[in-house]
Amino acid sequence: MDNSVLQRNRDYDLDALRRKADWIRLETIRLVDIAKSGHYSSVFSCAEMFAALYYRTLRLKPSDPRWEDRDRFLLGKGHAAIGQYPVLAELGYFPPEWLDSYTRLGSPLGDHPDMNKVPGVDFSSGSIGHNLSVGVGMALAGRMQKKDFLTWVMVGDGELNEGQVWEAAMSAGHYKLNNLIGIVDANGMGLDGDIEDVMGIEPIADKFQKFGWSTDEINGHDMEAVVAAFARAQESDRPHMIVARTKKGKGVSFMEKDPYWHLGYLGPNDKAAAEGEIQKRLR
């Protein structure tokens, strides 16, 4: 196996990253088909960011998943792990055949990521609201150990309803953790619909700023903006939060129009329609 380190901010072509994002969408559709249930649209909103993080931004060593100097990536919105697995497999963290076992009895790959079963998963998640705190702990550890790894935590905007997120925000600000970077996948939708109707959390960036973070606000589907924001984030002198405005279900038109694709299953014709739309862009 290749023992090389994938350095930070690699020169990965932006158009190739855009294609990776759509490939992540296709793989998500394929894996949901195995489980007959899954979170399509939660992956579709952050597919560009998954691609940018793993193929360009993060410092990684796939041959040694627990390499102590790696950058960490925590997925607070653990239900999007289905979009992370194909990327980890392609980078060489585990055999791609594992993907075919997704959710089947004894598979390492379930709906939510398990750090002890899936190489490349830096921390288990599933219970929304915990991982920003875990990330604070990792960032503190980096400081105590005098290591320069960065800890990235992606949370959902619905996740910001959880109180523990704000405990974590407070502590990151207090300890001025400039090695902690957050991303809010602000797709505006929870399971019950529009987050601002269910339990409003805006203005997100202002709130983090008041807790001592620097912030950035971008279109999370604009690859150029994503890559630039990820580079800026690494220069902050304090914890940094990127509020990425995204669309749930992005990339498949009938899912963009209907918030209830948070969880679901596509029958054969609908699956073909969704895949066809994505493949058209890839041609």
Place this chain on the structure above:
Amino acid sequence: MSIAPPDSRPMLDHVSWNVLTSTVKLTQFPMGEELVALARRREDVVALTADLASSNGLSEFRDTFPARFVNTGIAEQNMMSIAAGLASAGLTPYVSTFASFASLLCAEQLRTDLAYTKMKVRILAHHAGVSMGFYGTSHHAVEDIAVTRAMGNMTVVSAADGNAIRGLIRATVDVDGPVYIRIGRGAEKPIYDEVPSFEPGRFFQLREGRDATIIATGIGVKAALDGADMLAADGVSIRVLDAAYLKPFDEAGVIAAAKQTGVILTVEEHNPYGGLGSAVGDVLASSGLGVRFAKLALPDDYALVAPPTHLYRHYGLTGEGVVDKLRPLLASLSEPA
């Protein structure tokens, strides 16, 4: 530190006290000292608290190793998950807060972030049971044994006094996974003259006996010893076991006690469901052995308002309470079958 040194404070009445001066009386709270000693030997040891360092003695750790100490403020759930992050990077965090908050407020962080993930985090859960007395039910932990024992990968231990705390911190230092260390209020009557060497998953035998066995944990151990002393005056010989390890659990020790003494009483400062008594009852029921068994625990209710020692007397967690509960079992031995 903004706290004035003692000699610059105004003269106070000798009975006056505050948070800082009260810790002097806590002769059974060696956590700060023990962790400082541990941290001198091991660079991976770090400590956390949620605004309780001045109460639980971890201020000693904070002042000795400020860069290895994290105070999260009153945010216990955040503290548990931060500890998980620290542990994932190879550190060994000792987190400290009241047992009620550690086990109930943070039950999900314990389960999902520490136990499921098998993080090497040690939870110093102090002021367990009803040892907070009249501070009331919000500050009592009488469900924590049940909650933590039901979590896979979780080791659960319980200290009867200060030396037992030291012994358990030492015995569990290398456990691969989280450890819930149940601790009292620091004012317990000493049980151990020196730091005991606990064997993982085994009871610690404090007294040998033929006629009955008392298996006790926490402050129940003192009650068990006192009760055994009272009955010894009547010629009854009682084995006393400290269930310092609640998980893994000494099933062989329970079976041996059943076979060799025929009578078992459990004593604990916990709800009657899911605690030490339930653990022993499980083993006995599965063993098929005929044995006389009773458990002495708190009622399935919320404690009255009272100072802790008054609560122990009221609920019979004393030598007298042990004798009252044990006598009927002993008397029945001599009745015709």
